[in-house]
Amino acid sequence: MTDLKNYHADLLFLKRTSFWTIVGWTIICLFSTFWSVATEKEIALELARKEALTVFNKDQAFRFWATNHGGVYVPATKTTPPNPNLSHIPDRDIVTPEGKNLTLMNPAYMLRQVIDQYGDLYKIKGKITSLKLLNIVNEPDSWERQALQAFDNGVKEVFEVKLVEGVPLLRLMKPMYTMEGCLKCHESQGYQVGDVRGGVSVSIPLSPYYITSSRATLRIYLTHTFFGLVGFLVIIFIFYRGKSRLTERLAAETALHESSEKIKLFAYSVSHDLKNPAIALHGITKLLIKNYRDSLDEKGVLYCDRIMKSSNQIISLVEQINLYMSTKEQPIVLETINANEIFQTIRQEYANQLNKRKIKNRPQRGRF
Numbered sequence: 001m002t003d004l005k006n007y008h009a010d011l012l013f014l015k016r017t018s019f020w021t022i023v024g025w026t027i028i029c030l031f032s033t034f035w036s037v038a039t040e041k042e043i044a045l046e047l048a049r050k051e052a053l054t055v056f057n058k059d060q061a062f063r064f065w066a067t068n069h070g071g072v073y074v075p076a077t078k079t080t081p082p083n084p085n086l087s088h089i090p091d092r093d094i095v096t097p098e099g100k101n102l103t104l105m106n107p108a109y110m111l112r113q114v115i116d117q118y119g120d121l122y123k124i125k126g127k128i129t130s131l132k133l134l135n136i137v138n139e140p141d142s143w144e145r146q147a148l149q150a151f152d153n154g155v156k157e158v159f160e161v162k163l164v165e166g167v168p169l170l171r172l173m174k175p176m177y178t179m180e181g182c183l184k185c186h187e188s189q190g191y192q193v194g195d196v197r198g199g200v201s202v203s204i205p206l207s208p209y210y211i212t213s214s215r216a217t218l219r220i221y222l223t224h225t226f227f228g229l230v231g232f233l234v235i236i237f238i239f240y241r242g243k244s245r246l247t248e249r250l251a252a253e254t255a256l257h258e259s260s261e262k263i264k265l266f267a268y269s270v271s272h273d274l275k276n277p278a279i280a281l282h283g284i285t286k287l288l289i290k291n292y293r294d295s296l297d298e299k300g301v302l303y304c305d306r307i308m309k310s311s312n313q314i315i316s317l318v319e320q321i322n323l324y325m326s327t328k329e330q331p332i333v334l335e336t337i338n339a340n341e342i343f344q345t346i347r348q349e350y351a352n353q354l355n356k357r358k359i360k361n362r363p364q365r366g367r368f
């Protein structure tokens with residue numbers, strides 16, 4: 001009965017442990033999946049941001065170069081007419097000794113022309129803009145306007161992911177500060193060195209990054225599903241192994257109990273069957289001595305005596321077996337005993353045999 005109870009308790013424990021392990025494993029897998037996917041998206045954005053910065057820096061280098069030269073003189077043509085915004089510069093238009101007409105190009109104009117004419121090569125366009133415009137073409141949109149206002153308050157970079165006409169774009173904008181070289185053309189607007197003159201905004205289409213990251217995301221989902229399932233299989237396997245071990249243990253325990261029950265029955269019947277004839281033997285021999293003492297010689301009496309002693313021994317043996325069986329059924333109770341007393345009894349019981357064989361037995365204090 002207790003075996004079955006133990007079995008059910010252990011099985012319940014096994015079920016609970018397996019259940020919580022599955023719950024834990026699911027949480028770990030989900031957490032790892034979401035974390036990996038989020039990291040993947042962050043990496044994609046970071047790469048796009050780096051590309052935007054590269055574009056920005058390249059344009060900036062171009063502008064600084066032109067600024068350092070105070071603008072660049074190019075032949076005045078139909079496509080490159082003198083810039084009306086530079087009319088306040090005295091030598092905007094010059095003539096070479098050979099009579100060629102040259103006009104001054106400011107950095108923003110120069111870059112705009114490069115972008116207009118070589119747009120295919122340029123691909124990602126940086127837009128120069130300001131809150132105080134010289135040229136209306138450079139007018140900021142609402143997002144750029146907000147960024148420009150933030151620059152005036154000390155912000156160094158604005159960066160955002162935006163859907164523009166359904167296309168995801170990463171927009172990055174950085175301020176442009178007024179330097180010594182800029183004053184030649186912008187001082188008349190009231191700018192001083194260190195002022196935020198405006199900013200450059202760069203838009204990067206995120207689709208190529210999203211495609212790469214969605215491939216990586218798919219890989220993450222697949223590997224996580226695979227390892228998640230392997231984990232589940234391992235847990236289920238361990239559960240069934242544990243369960244079959246428990247069942248085996250129960251079967252072994254039941255078999256053990258059954259066999260010990262059989263032994264008990266056997267011992268009881270043997271002791272019972274033995275005890276009765278032994279008692280009869282003892283009684284009859286007693287009667288024999290009592291009623292026929294005269295007919296028996298000395299040897300006859302001695303034999304009867306021996307029969308009685310032997311039958312007595314059988315009776316006491318059988319009783320001991322019974323005692324042994326019943327003690328086995330009792331729960332174990334621990335109590336202190338006087339070992340000396342026990343040894344004393346043993347010594348007395350075997351005194352005869354010990355004396356016969358001249359075995360000396362010297363009890364010592366504190367030793368057995």
Ligand code: HEC
Nearest residue numbers: 067071085106108109129130133134135138182185197198
């Ligand atoms: C050679 C003259 C010249 C120099 C040098 C120059 N700029 Fe300009 N800049 C212009 C002109 C003219 C425009 C407006 C017309 C255009 O876009 O071509 C302009 C436009 C801009 C704009 C766009 C907003 C607007 O007003 O239309 C910004 C921002 C700007 N410049 C910043 C700078 C900074 C910063 C420097 C120095 C690093 C600089 N510029 C050097 C002449 C110059």
